[in-house]
Amino acid sequence: MLKTNEGAFFTGTYRNLFKEYGYSNEEINTRVEDTWNELFGENEETKxxxxxxxxxxxxxxxxxxxxxxxxxxxxxxxxxxxxxxxxxxxxxxxxxxxxxxxxxxxxxxxxxxxxxxxxxxxxxxxxxxxxxxxxxxxxxxxxxxxxxxxxxxxxxxxxxxxxxxxxxxxxxxxxxxWNPENKLIKFIPNCEYSDPSYHLPHFYELFSLWSYPEDQAFWKEAAAASREYLKIACHPETGLAPEYAHYDGTPNDERGFGHFFSDSYRVAANIGLDYEWFRGNEWEIENANKIQAFFADKDPEDYRRYTIAGEPFEEKSLHPVGLLATNAMASLAANGPFSESTVIQFWNTPVRTGVRRYYDNCLYLFALLALSGKFKIWMPK
Structure with missing residues (x-):
């Protein structure tokens, strides 16, 4: 259930968590522009x-x-x-x-x-x-x-x-x-299972306003369906989601993607932005808190593949900077004891260099935009 008239869509006001935690507007704006230049400029180590x-x-x-x-x-x-x-x-x-x-x-x-x-x-x-x-x-x-x-x-x-x-x-x-019956996004069109990190209810709310009139009801239903799906796909104790999941929310490990790994990182970011834009539901607060609590005692250099129950594998994370970024973005919803420290840890982490930098740095810039109040809904003029 959406909280009527709350969230940035209704108020036009976007939280700037970096400013809330003590950074100046000049520092924040410089950091955003510098990060854009690192990804889109001529630095061969980061572009x-x-x-x-x-x-x-x-x-x-x-x-x-x-x-x-x-x-x-x-x-x-x-x-x-x-x-x-x-x-x-x-x-x-x-x-x-x-x-x-x-x-x-x-x-x-x-x-x-x-x-x-x-x-x-x-x-x-x-x-x-x-x-x-x-x-x-x-x-x-x-x-x-x-x-x-x-x-x-x-x-x-x-x-x-x-x-x-x-x-x-x-x-x-x-x-x-999208499956026409349950309104859930598929991993690929010719399959019948999903990827929890694909679920963007905050996008679907906007599609329900700006798509063709005959499609708008579908997108409104898809937003509600996705919020309910994330509740059953994320583990009730850790908050972690698998990369692939069946329509009933259980992990789909047929191809080895039933655990918390690279795709899954985006769920925390999506929950944070849905809460910021639309105040999706109270569960998003709870789940963001659980994810941040799970990672609170873990060093990014030792992030791993995990079962959604939190059991670690030997395999290290391919994208630890991206995982840190999305966990920080979850602070848009989180109100627990690790919200501020996760954001500050992210602020103190540079963009990634090297061959694996692409995915990490995409998630990094999205988190930077969201946490500085710059990931905005652009409304019709």
Whole structure:
């Protein structure tokens, strides 16, 4: 149940936790701009964004040397939040040129992985990219206005995408990205299980306002369904979620993804932002507190793969900085004893360098934006 008239969507006020914990506006603004420059500038140790020609750009997964819809959509969201229209348009132009699929059962979706020259590595989509593309495009429309030139007619592109992800397959060709009965997002369209970290109820609330009128009720129901799903997917004691989970919330370990690992980190961030924007529900406070408590006595250098009950594996985390960042972002919801210390620990941690930096630093910049009150809902003018 949403708390009516609470949350940034209703008030227009965004918490700046860094300021609440003693950092100055100048320090915070400098840190955000410096971090943008580290990821999108020319520092070879930290950059993940690369420009091509006069009008193209891509985000590279430096650990796998490819371009993913996850990263492209993340980069677009970062760009619209920080008013970097040229970067946004370059990323969207590259996405439409190389990732958009025009034939086969996945027509209308985006290939989840491409080589840096644009060659598709896969002809399958990943729904977390599509949902981020859609909201980034809507925000771009609201912040900068639509162009008559495709593909920069942002709002039309977003509405068409939001239509296809729920209606595809109704003509017998392909599969939707959301299960039409339970309104839960799938891991991939042609499967019937989910990834808890894909669940973005705060996005769906906005889709229910700005999608085509005939689709708005679906998105409102999807927001409620996702909030309920996260309650059953997260462990009742640790708050941890698996990477893949069945529709009943139980871990899906058929491919070894039934534990708390890389994908799962995003759940804490998503809970934090849903609470900040919409005050999703009281459970989000409780779960954020549980996650932060679980990691309170653990050093990031020793983060590991865990069962959702908290039992550690020998395998170390591939993305400890990203995990620290998302745990800090959970402080937007948390009110427990570790909220402030988690944020300060994150502030004192630099962006990651080296080949595995891409995922960590995407989550890092999102956390920096959210915790400084700069991850905003851009409303229609």
């Amino acid at each position: 993940i964004y690369f420009e091509v020609g006069n009008d193209l750009g891509y985000m590279m997964d430096t650990g796998n040397t490819d371009v993913r819809t996850e990263g492209m959509s993340y980069g677009m969201m970062m760009a619209v939040q920080l008013d970097k229209k040229d970067v946004f348009d370059r990323l969207w132009n590259w996405t439409m040129k190389y990732m958009y699929m025009t034939e086969g059962e996945n027509t209308g979706y985006f290939a989840w992985s491409c080589a840096t020259d644009g060659t598709k590595n896969s002809y399958g989509p990943a729904p977390d990219g599509e949902e981020y593309f859609a909201l980034a495009l809507l925000f771009a429309s609201h912040r900068w206005g639509d162009s008559v030139e495709e593909p920069f007619n942002y709002s039309t592109q977003a509405k068409e995408l939001l239509k296809i992800v729920i209606h595809k397959g109704e003509d017998g060709v392909g599969y939707p990205m």
